[in-house]
Amino acid sequence: MPRLFATFSDWLSSPQRSLDPKRFAWLYVAVFIICLLTLWRGGDALKQQQTQDLAIDTQEQLDQLASVVESVIAKYQHMPTLLASNDRVRKALRDGLPSDINQLNRELEQINRITEASDSYIIDTNGDTIAASNYRLSTSFVGGNFAFRPYFKDAIRGKPGRYYALGTTSNRRGYYFSYPVFEGDSIIGVAVVKVDLTQFEKRFSNQAYDFLMLDPDGVVFSSSRSQWLYKVMGELSHEELIRIAESQRYFDQAIETLPIVSRREYSEHANIIEMLDKVTDNLGNELVERHRYLVMSRPIQLLNFQVAVLVPLTSIEEQIALWRAIFAGGITITVLIFGLAHLRSRMLKERSDAIEMARHNQAYIREVIQHTQAGLVTLDDRYRIEALNPAVETLAARPLSSLIGRPLSDLFQVSEVDRERWMAALSTTSTDSELRLTTVEGKFDIEGADQDVVVEATLCELQLPNRRSHLVTFHDMTERKRYEQEITDARRALEIRVKERTSELEEANQRLRHEIAEHKTTQQELIQTAKLAVLGQLSAGLNHELNQPLTAIRSFADNGLKFLEREKYDQAKGNLQHISQLGHHMGDIIARFKVFARKGNVGHTPIDVQTAMNGAMKIMQPRLKEADIQVDMPDNIQVAVLADMVFLEQVLVNLLANASDAILEAKTSDKRIVIRVQPFYSKVHIYVRDSGTGLSENAIEHLFEPFYTSKACGTGLGLGLSISQRIMDSMNGDLTARNHPQGGAEFCVTLNAYELEQ
Incomplete structure (x- = not known):
């Protein structure tokens, strides 16, 4: 295994096999998803195959079970006919002598012992049992009246009867065959044979499957599990439940529904159901578990029953779970092997990179030390000079190799201001961070030197193994002093x-x-x-x-x-x-x-717009009346603005005066000025429109400039609109002009609306 890791890591770390980390991560994700899909799809395929094989085997077992049930029960269907043709039966029904009845009881008992039937008994025309094979038992049918049973009613009408029910006397389930007993053309009684189904349940109780026998109403009449008896796999209507209860088929047993949680169709003849089963643990506690079954059924034509086989899918599910666990374990081990191999390759690569980086750094540091402009001096634990770089000799302007091994004081003299701190830094053995890096100012003081050089020295402790050392850095202070x-x-x-x-x-x-x-x-x-x-x-x-x-x-x-x-x-x-x-x-x-x-001065108080317009009109009324100019204005505007009454009146008077001049210059027959007020959100717009010829493009561009006028020469100073605009600015308002689409010029005064506080 180590050799495998080494080979695989070498393969990964080779130049042609190196992958981008992100691409490698995506490769891992893709492989993981593919493995999951393979695990899931493979498990489903294996489960489907095993379930299909199980269905084939179950079909064979179902056919075998149905044929056994039919063959066993079929041999009893002619026994009532044979009993009805027995002379002793007819004689006992006809004469009713005790000796004949006792002899008949013994014969019926012997017949049951030979045929292994459950019970055989003879009923007279009133429904009373006169002889029975179980005459010796406390639950004997002798004396019991079964006229309410459908098998009796069918036989008394001259037809063979069949019926299945829970015995009211024996409290045992059975299938009944009946046949009328004739005396000539008259029916004098009924012969009945009851087949006990318990023997079949015991016979098939130790199989790898469970079985159900369902009556035509879907009620479980026989089963390998006693807790499933008298339950239905579907739903019965209220009318069906009433009919079953009135027939006393199941006596006082309650008809309930099997605890089926889910059902889905697997094939044409098979379904898969999930059902709740009660189990008992080792401590005797009753638990409820979910079990899944493969259900297959077929009819039993002789009995008009349905026989169903329920095969648990637990073993298949456990095998699939085990297979998935083994497959997942294999995938996990494979992923771990690949991950370990990749990790080892990365570690080897990082180690190689670290060694190369250290080698490069050492060379770089040597180059930096040799070519740096700062002077570097290393001291031993007694503060004697161990080594120095060429920059120190450059600063001192002479060779300093003779100072190697001598005290630092032979090279550097500290200024009086920093002497105490410098000496404390040299003599201390503390690890205090403040003493590890100490900067002072001093000068080179070398015997035989022509001049002193002012330098700045920084002392720091070097972390070297097994000994204490210091590094002194010198910087030339001449240029800095000058700067x-x-x-x-x-x-x-x-x-x-x-x-x-x-x-x-x-x-x-x-x-x-x-x-x-x-x-x-x-x-x-x-x-x-x-x-x-x-x-x-x-x-x-x-x-x-x-x-x-x-x-x-x-x-x-x-x-x-x-x-x-x-x-x-x-x-x-x-x-x-x-x-x-x-x-x-x-x-x-x-x-x-x-x-x-x-x-x-301009004030900002709430004023009524209608009052300001009325005041301006009173001032302009004589001139407008003299010029025969009609003014259309609203007379009941309930709007207030923040402005100054006198200055707002002055602006309106200027606009009315300009409108009057424009109308007179136009010499038009329609002499009209239109004033309208339009509130809009937090603003109020006052429009003044004349019926003159309007404004030229040049006039609109320079209209509000001081001393500009579009009137005839000698009329006006050109200050009215300029002053009006300044007044509007002082009241935080605005004044604009345009040509109205219907003719004439239109000026708009815009002010802030005043709203009463609620």
Whole structure:
């Protein structure tokens, strides 16, 4: 076996046989799956073959059993005919003399002893038994009435009778043959022979199979197992159970169902069932186990019965399980052999790789030590120099071979700052990790050297077998010192530059804050200027709007004086009331313009959209009325937004003013402005659309730029829409424009909706 492992591992480790580990793992998985399928399919095939052979043998045993049952029972079917033709039987039935009956009992007993029948007896026309072969027993049929039995009813009508039942007197199962006893043409009695089936059960009880005899209703009438008696393999209807009970065929026995768990068809004449069987263990405890049987059946024409053979499949299943276990064990052993061989090949390969790697590492380390820029010195346990590499001589700028075997202090002098720590590291025998690696700064101090070289030395302990050793690493500090000084100078220069730049940035920030404050002031002035510009455009309409109430007030005042002179006080009071109403109307107009014209900061409070539209309309009403422009707007919008009332009115006034100018420039007969409000989720959109000619592509591109206007020369400053957009930005809203599909320009004001907290 070791030779086999070595040969197989050599085969695996050979270059042409080396496999990728992943591919090798997949190969193992594939082989394992194939072995499992082979194990499973092979077991099924073997099981199928053995079951088929068992079915052939069972069929032969079934035929033999059926022929034995038929031949044994057939010899009793003519015995009632012979008894019915016996003169002593007719004489006993005719005369009923005790001597004749006693003689008949003895003859019946002798006949049963010779024929090995169970019982023979003679019944009169009333169904009473007058003689029986078991007249000596306590369970004798003599005197018993069997008129209710079907075999008696058939014979008394002149036909041979057959019947099977559980004896009500003997409590033994039997098959009954009957025949009428004739006296001339008259029936004077019935001769009956009962065949006990227990002898067949004993005869076949020690076979390798179990058998069942099923009556026409499917009830087990005879079986090699007593616990299966009076049970059915299928299901009986309620009517069938009632009929069986009324016939007293099975006396007081309960008809139950066999504990069949599953059933499947194996062939045309065979089924495989799984049934629960009660078994007793060594301690006498009753257990329930599942057993599988091969079931085959055939009819017994003579009895109108079915005989079934149940062959346990336990032996086949145990053989299949054993075969599978042996096969699985072989597969496992094979897999283990292959695995061990593969593992050994890997171990050999890893060992070879490790040896090669160690050889390579040693050569690499030697090359590194010889060519590294760091100086390396090894010390013995007394801190004497054992070896050094060429880099140390390069740092010292002279040969140092004469220092071999001398103390390290002849080569290296530690700085005053690190002297105590360095001496503690050299003198300690502790294994503390902090002393195993100690870095200090010092210089080479060699006799006869031209100059000292500042170096950094690192001392570490070497883990060598059976002795203590140290390794000292030297690095030239000249360049590092120079770099550190340059970095220090650069850092100082940078700090000075940062301070200067910070001061400049602070001055720039101060100027920027001042410019932002001026920009805000300028923006407020521009907004106020735009308001005043709108008010200037509306002044003519305002004069007209105020002139009419003033004229009416003068008329009402003159008339009121005349009414007072004529002492018509009621008419004078009415004129004064009209004057008061006109005064209030003029006050509302002036107040709205004063609110619109005042300065203020943007606020974010809940405002009613309908109120803002009504306020803008009051301001624009004189101009719109003068231009004969009709405005279509909703009058009951229940929507609130987060905005500033004055600034929202200013935006709406600007949009209405631009719409009015666009309509007048278009010179169209349809002078109409449409305002609509559309809430959408958390936003509210206010659309203002005119019936003008719309906007050009250039106007849409530059519409919100300051001092850009699409109106005629000398009309407008080009600041209205730019300021309106800034106002919308300050209220976290938006202002957009487009050409409406039905004509004209449409502006959309978008604001955040205000929702009441529930």
